[in-house]
Amino acid sequence: MFNKEMQTLGEERSVIRELFEYGARRKREIGAENVFDFSLGNPGVPAPACVEEEILRLLREVPGQVLHGYTSAPGLYEVRKAVADDLKSRFGADTDPDLVYMTCGASASLTVALCALCNAGDEVIVIAPFFPEYRVFIEGAGGKCVVVPSGKGFRPDLSALEGAITARTKAVIVNSPNNPTGVVYSEEEIEGIARVLRRASEARGEPVYLLADEPYRELTYGKTPPFVPNFYKETLVLYSFSKSLSLAGERIGYLSVPKNCAGAKELFAAISGAGRRLGFVCAPALFQRAVSVCLGRTADLGVYRENRDLLYGALVRFGYECVSPDGAFYLFVKSPEPDAKAFSERAKKFELLLVPSDSFGVPGYVRISYCVERSVIEHSLPAFGKLMEEYRK
Amino acid sequence: MFNKEMQTLGEERSVIRELFEYGARRKREIGAENVFDFSLGNPGVPAPACVEEEILRLLREVPGQVLHGYTSAPGLYEVRKAVADDLKSRFGADTDPDLVYMTCGASASLTVALCALCNAGDEVIVIAPFFPEYRVFIEGAGGKCVVVPSGKGFRPDLSALEGAITARTKAVIVNSPNNPTGVVYSEEEIEGIARVLRRASEARGEPVYLLADEPYRELTYGKTPPFVPNFYKETLVLYSFSKSLSLAGERIGYLSVPKNCAGAKELFAAISGAGRRLGFVCAPALFQRAVSVCLGRTADLGVYRENRDLLYGALVRFGYECVSPDGAFYLFVKSPEPDAKAFSERAKKFELLLVPSDSFGVPGYVRISYCVERSVIEHSLPAFGKLMEEYRK
Numbered sequence: 001m002f003n004k005e006m007q008t009l010g011e012e013r014s015v016i017r018e019l020f021e022y023g024a025r026r027k028r029e030i031g032a033e034n035v036f037d038f039s040l041g042n043p044g045v046p047a048p049a050c051v052e053e054e055i056l057r058l059l060r061e062v063p064g065q066v067l068h069g070y071t072s073a074p075g076l077y078e079v080r081k082a083v084a085d086d087l088k089s090r091f092g093a094d095t096d097p098d099l100v101y102m103t104c105g106a107s108a109s110l111t112v113a114l115c116a117l118c119n120a121g122d123e124v125i126v127i128a129p130f131f132p133e134y135r136v137f138i139e140g141a142g143g144k145c146v147v148v149p150s151g152k153g154f155r156p157d158l159s160a161l162e163g164a165i166t167a168r169t170k171a172v173i174v175n176s177p178n179n180p181t182g183v184v185y186s187e188e189e190i191e192g193i194a195r196v197l198r199r200a201s202e203a204r205g206e207p208v209y210l211l212a213d214e215p216y217r218e219l220t221y222g223k224t225p226p227f228v229p230n231f232y233k234e235t236l237v238l239y240s241f242s243k244s245l246s247l248a249g250e251r252i253g254y255l256s257v258p259k260n261c262a263g264a265k266e267l268f269a270a271i272s273g274a275g276r277r278l279g280f281v282c283a284p285a286l287f288q289r290a291v292s293v294c295l296g297r298t299a300d301l302g303v304y305r306e307n308r309d310l311l312y313g314a315l316v317r318f319g320y321e322c323v324s325p326d327g328a329f330y331l332f333v334k335s336p337e338p339d340a341k342a343f344s345e346r347a348k349k350f351e352l353l354l355v356p357s358d359s360f361g362v363p364g365y366v367r368i369s370y371c372v373e374r375s376v377i378e379h380s381l382p383a384f385g386k387l388m389e390e391y392r393k
Numbered sequence: 394m395f396n397k398e399m400q401t402l403g404e405e406r407s408v409i410r411e412l413f414e415y416g417a418r419r420k421r422e423i424g425a426e427n428v429f430d431f432s433l434g435n436p437g438v439p440a441p442a443c444v445e446e447e448i449l450r451l452l453r454e455v456p457g458q459v460l461h462g463y464t465s466a467p468g469l470y471e472v473r474k475a476v477a478d479d480l481k482s483r484f485g486a487d488t489d490p491d492l493v494y495m496t497c498g499a500s501a502s503l504t505v506a507l508c509a510l511c512n513a514g515d516e517v518i519v520i521a522p523f524f525p526e527y528r529v530f531i532e533g534a535g536g537k538c539v540v541v542p543s544g545k546g547f548r549p550d551l552s553a554l555e556g557a558i559t560a561r562t563k564a565v566i567v568n569s570p571n572n573p574t575g576v577v578y579s580e581e582e583i584e585g586i587a588r589v590l591r592r593a594s595e596a597r598g599e600p601v602y603l604l605a606d607e608p609y610r611e612l613t614y615g616k617t618p619p620f621v622p623n624f625y626k627e628t629l630v631l632y633s634f635s636k637s638l639s640l641a642g643e644r645i646g647y648l649s650v651p652k653n654c655a656g657a658k659e660l661f662a663a664i665s666g667a668g669r670r671l672g673f674v675c676a677p678a679l680f681q682r683a684v685s686v687c688l689g690r691t692a693d694l695g696v697y698r699e700n701r702d703l704l705y706g707a708l709v710r711f712g713y714e715c716v717s718p719d720g721a722f723y724l725f726v727k728s729p730e731p732d733a734k735a736f737s738e739r740a741k742k743f744e745l746l747l748v749p750s751d752s753f754g755v756p757g758y759v760r761i762s763y764c765v766e767r768s769v770i771e772h773s774l775p776a777f778g779k780l781m782e783e784y785r786k
Contacts (some may be wrong), residue, residue: 002663003512105672248462279497
């Protein structure tokens with residue numbers, strides 16, 4: 001009848017969503033304050049004032065039929081210019097308004113980029129642990145998802161990466177700051193990845209593209225992520241304002257191509273073609289305008305740092321093993337038993353909702369989203385303590 | 394290298410966009426008031442006050458992290474319930490909040506529905522003239538676009554439709570009120586299409602789906618379009634608030650499945666899976682909430698009726714041939730010479746921008762979008778007169 005693969009995709013949901021919905025039911029049963037839901041990456045702090053101030057100004061000053069009308073498919077020129085100027089001034093980026101494409105958020109940036117790049121059967125490499133939807137999006141673009149393990153402390157393993165490249169490798173996705181580990185790649189690590197890809201591209205006579213998926217770029221605690229296109233020119237930057245400006249539900253982001261990327265203009269046409277084919281038409285008009293005056297600004301990320309310090313400190317004291325995250329708002333905690341799903345189930349007894357790591361391509365861990373109210377963390381700590389005691393008996 | 398089909402899709406643009414961009418250049422050259430741009434279907438009247446009033450209320454009353462956060466993938470439950478209740482109360486629709494999926498506008502409704510329905514090689518029938526992106530979306534879902542001519546006055550030709558159905562036909566797209574003709578199908582016509590599809594479904598033992606693409610539902614001048622699922626239960630309603638609420642750039646619409654549609658629940662799962670795979674995540678959160686309090690209301694459509702009367706009356710007096718539109722905001726005018734592209738080029742000499750009909754699947758016509766400022770129509774009339782005189786010499 002209809003498409004069964006789509007039905008399965010719709011039914012299986014992500015593990016993350018499933019846990020979130022279990023939590024919603026449980027909150028109705030025993031009260032929201034008694035459930036410690038660390039499942040979703042939904043920003044817990046409001047958008048900075050500049051966003052809503054700009055929306056109010058736009059509503060006052062721009063006629064409705066202009067404000068809410070179609071924009072051109074890649075976005076309003078003045079918005080694309082503001083993004084290009086911001087990337088130039090902050091990172092010395094070599095880009096141009098004509099090579100910035102406004103998208104409906106990070107997932108749209110990914111599906112558009114992958115659909116523009118991949119021919120049927122092309123391989124796209126992801127580094128485990130990775131955002132589980134990467135696989136869905138790669139396969140949707142007709143590609144094959146090739147998983148490469150990361151090294152110690154979830155740092156990139158260059159020889160594993162180099163070993164995974166074949167004649168069909170079209171692109172590598174890099175996600176730093178990383179979901180789910182919070183790891184931020186250093187300049188040396190990005191340079192190392194660039195070296196591997198340059199060698200591979202030279203050997204084949206055509207570029208292997210780098211997709212820098214950066215929704216957490218501004219969410220760092222000290223280390224600034226290197227700007228990837230400055231190290232490797234065949235890099236598409238996939239950005240979203242979901243986390244930096246706490247606008248996850250508004251679906252607004254962008255995709256930028258470096259001017260000196262091989263075939264930049266043709267690649268940008270393919271990006272436009274992919275956006276057209278997938279039915280995006282244009283990114284939401286009001287939020288295109290609103291984010292363009294808030295570039296480089298962020299919601300109050302200090303809240304996340306305090307959350308991290310409080311939760312990380314407590315978990316380590318309880319005896320949990322975890323890499324201290326330098327960015328994003330996740331802790332990737334080693335399960336005290338080999339089976340992370342069993343650990344996640346046991347945690348539910350203490351009303352702790354922790355996402356098992358299997359769908360991230362790594363067994364034996366759980367992801368804890370600490371973008372929650374402070375009180376959730378505070379009240380959850382005894383439960384984390386008791387949970388660990390179960391493994392000490 | 395990357396995907397050449399996407400590059401071509403991005404480069405060719407639509408004829409409509411191309412003409413629009415020619416117009417933008419021409420306006421810079423000779424002044425906006427001297428160019429009569431009838432190319433785009435961008436609403437010319439502002440959103441009704443209820444939209445912006447609700448946005449202001451939401452900004453005042455709902456905390457930012459809630460207002461702008463992720464919604465569940467099919468949309469906020471209360472919004473889906475409002476849509477289902479509205480369809481029930483206005484049309485006696487047999488639907489349910491659990492079968493309403495909020496989308497990023499009409500194009501997203503189409504790509505999601507087609508991706509949910511089609512397996513590779515499935516055929517989807519469109520009735521000419523048709524919105525040119527149908528072909529792009531059908532092919533994107535792995536399907537084949539099968540074009541059926543319409544009958545006299547662009548009414549549906551049931552025997553042509555029946556003759557085009559094969560064992561691979563998965564769906565038929567019906568678009569009433571129609572872009573580009575403005576024709577609104579009658580109950581008898583919808584019932585006739587339903588009869589053809591019931592016969593075909595019975596013969597094959599599985600349903601042929603009907604996609605009712607209805608962005609112009611509320612844009613009618615007297616005749617109310619029949620609610621298609623009341624005539625044929627395997628109908629997906631694809632709706633957008635782009636035209637009714639003048640929110641084309643905000644990307645907000647929905648898709649609804651009737652409760653008694655065969656396999657409704659599984660089909661809805663396939664729709665969710667398709668939305669996930671294409672990267673939509675959720676429809677824009679602020680506008681989900683805003684439109685839910687404006688259901689059934691519209692921008693000031695009286696402006697379009699007056700535009701229609703003024704332009705249609707004048708064109709007929711000048712000797713142009715045209716069906717009087719009962720809905721939408723387009724006139725589909727017969728070209729005075731067989732080649733519509735040549736006519737469109739000649740019209741440019743008089744600064745009239747008219748879209749040739751070839752990409753709509755019918756040769757020899759032009760589409761005139763009359764959703765423009767009244768003054769554009771008033772000032773364009775002498776040019777239309779002179780253009781026709783060229784054919785009288």
